[in-house]
Amino acid sequence: MKAQTLYEKLWNSHIVQQQADGTVLLYIDRHLVHEVTSPQAFEGLKLAHRPLWREQSIVATADHNTPTDHWDKGITDPISKLQVNTLDKNIHDFGVEKYYPFKNINQGIVHVVGPEQGATLPGMTVVCGDSHTSTHGAFGALAHGIGTSEVEHVMATQCITAKKSKTMLIEITGKLKPCITAKDIALYIIGQIGTAGGTGYAIEFGGEAIRNLSMEGRMTLCNMAIEAGARSGLVAVDQTTIDYIKDRHFAPKGELWEQAVSYWKTLVSDAGASFDKTYHFNAEDIEPQVTWGTSPEMVIAVNQQVPDPDAETDPVKREGMQRALQYMGLTAGTPVNEIPVDVVFIGSCTNGRIEDLRIAAQVAKGRHKADNVNRVLIVPGSGRVKQQAEAEGLDKIFTAAGFEWREPGCSMCLAMNADRLQPHERCASTSNRNFEGRQGNGGRTHLVSPAMAAAAAVTGHFTDVRHI
Numbered sequence: 001m002k003a004q005t006l007y008e009k010l011w012n013s014h015i016v017q018q019q020a021d022g023t024v025l026l027y028i029d030r031h032l033v034h035e036v037t038s039p040q041a042f043e044g045l046k047l048a049h050r051p052l053w054r055e056q057s058i059v060a061t062a063d064h065n066t067p068t069d070h071w072d073k074g075i076t077d078p079i080s081k082l083q084v085n086t087l088d089k090n091i092h093d094f095g096v097e098k099y100y101p102f103k104n105i106n107q108g109i110v111h112v113v114g115p116e117q118g119a120t121l122p123g124m125t126v127v128c129g130d131s132h133t134s135t136h137g138a139f140g141a142l143a144h145g146i147g148t149s150e151v152e153h154v155m156a157t158q159c160i161t162a163k164k165s166k167t168m169l170i171e172i173t174g175k176l177k178p179c180i181t182a183k184d185i186a187l188y189i190i191g192q193i194g195t196a197g198g199t200g201y202a203i204e205f206g207g208e209a210i211r212n213l214s215m216e217g218r219m220t221l222c223n224m225a226i227e228a229g230a231r232s233g234l235v236a237v238d239q240t241t242i243d244y245i246k247d248r249h250f251a252p253k254g255e256l257w258e259q260a261v262s263y264w265k266t267l268v269s270d271a272g273a274s275f276d277k278t279y280h281f282n283a284e285d286i287e288p289q290v291t292w293g294t295s296p297e298m299v300i301a302v303n304q305q306v307p308d309p310d311a312e313t314d315p316v317k318r319e320g321m322q323r324a325l326q327y328m329g330l331t332a333g334t335p336v337n338e339i340p341v342d343v344v345f346i347g348s349c350t351n352g353r354i355e356d357l358r359i360a361a362q363v364a365k366g367r368h369k370a371d372n373v374n375r376v377l378i379v380p381g382s383g384r385v386k387q388q389a390e391a392e393g394l395d396k397i398f399t400a401a402g403f404e405w406r407e408p409g410c411s412m413c414l415a416m417n418a419d420r421l422q423p424h425e426r427c428a429s430t431s432n433r434n435f436e437g438r439q440g441n442g443g444r445t446h447l448v449s450p451a452m453a454a455a456a457a458v459t460g461h462f463t464d465v466r467h468i
């Protein structure tokens with residue numbers, strides 16, 4: 001049989017029907033649902049008097065609109081409250097069982113909760129009305145975001161219509177230098193291939209540096225595949241994947257576990273499988289990354305200087321750079337490590353997992369928030385992450401450092417809840433998007449790893465975490 005890529009294996013095993021023009025009806029195994037993109041879909045089903053095709057495929061939680069402090073006061077913002085209450089009602093009306101509502105111990109960001117509960121498994125097709133569904137590809141699952149009309153379609157039929165992506169392999173050879181994390185790999189790759197580099201492709205990440213990543217790291221990387229333009233990212237299944245899943249709530253048990261594992265082990269690209277495009281990067285070239293502009297591709301290493309638009313020959317790019325510098329309040333030539341920060345945000349579906357909090361705590365331990373830093377928010381990705389962090393005493397390290405220890409949710413990743421930047425506030429953020437206004441109107445976002453964010457919090461400016 002012809003050697004196949006992992007993507008092709010996942011694609012082929014989910015085709016329900018194929019049209020002459022290549023359009024496919026693709027079966028969906030897991031449907032993740034949150035409050036932002038589900039209301040119209042549920043409404044559509046209600047109007048058409050349709051039930052859910054497979055209620056058990058749905059895992060739902062509230063994340064974008066939930067507050068991350070003063071939970072005793074409930075949700076005070078009326079729009080957020082309506083959004084979350086609507087989800088509660090829809091879940092109740094349609095009889096969805098796997099639901100983690102506001103304040104439930106298992107509640108959290110949907111892309112943290114799914115894998116944590118063992119609801120994301122290798123070989124699955126996973127969709128959600130959310131672009132960062134690419135995260136779940138870390139498990140050797142075909143996972144991508146869908147629009148609200150597709151959410152309704154999946155609810156009604158368990159299928160989407162789709163066209164096959166082209167395949168891309170990004171290989172990171174060698175070993176990462178100390179303190180370099182998956183976030184730095186993700187930002188480095190986007191810096192190299194650009195935010196449109198992966199458009200039309202499903203990206204498989206491979207090579208020694210990827211094999212050595214934990215599942216948390218692989219999720220961080222696949223999470224940002226969408227910022228490289230690809231709807232889905234993938235990492236092949238190996239023992240790390242299998243060990244992570246074992247004994248999780250929805251993971252198969254007993255004999256089913258054995259059967260599943262032997263199937264999952266086939267979820268790798270065959271030797272000799274050909275990709276439409278391949279990139280090779282060397283892990284040793286990756287330094288701690290910091291974005292300086294308003295797109296994730298506007299990224300440099302912490303020991304570099306803010307680039308000069310005048311040195312850019314492409315007039316469109318030059319103008320984009322000028323605009324970005326203006327928005328960010330930065331001057332070309334400024335060393336990155338001289339840029340002061342006002343706010344630090346550690347959390348999100350990119351970097352709100354236990355490993356991220358452990359790294360941040362290592363940096364924060366015995367240190368204190370710098371005087372010029374107004375706020376440092378530490379926001380666990382889920383109730384379970386919070387619980388685990390507290391069991392390890394990480395919350396104590398953070399609060400002793402003058403950081404705020406919050407409840408789980410999307411928080412300051414995007415301005416849909418109470419956690420926002422003020423105009424012109426500059427933030428070191430572990431999230432995935434630095435678009436204008438993303439964290440609040442006029443707010444200035446610099447994307448970094450959790451280690452780099454914690455280093456900025458305690459020094460008051462961007463700092464190479466290896467040198468503090």
Ligand SMILES: CC(C)[C@H](C(=O)O)[C@@H](O)C(=O)O
Nearest residue numbers: 036037064129130131132414
């Ligand atoms: C609100 C939601 C639809 C959106 C997404 O699709 O990613 C959000 O999660 C984001 O990160 O911008």
Ligand code: SF4
Nearest residue numbers: 132348349410413414
């Ligand atoms: S944490 Fe941020 S990126 Fe992730 S789902 Fe929430 S808003 Fe989107």
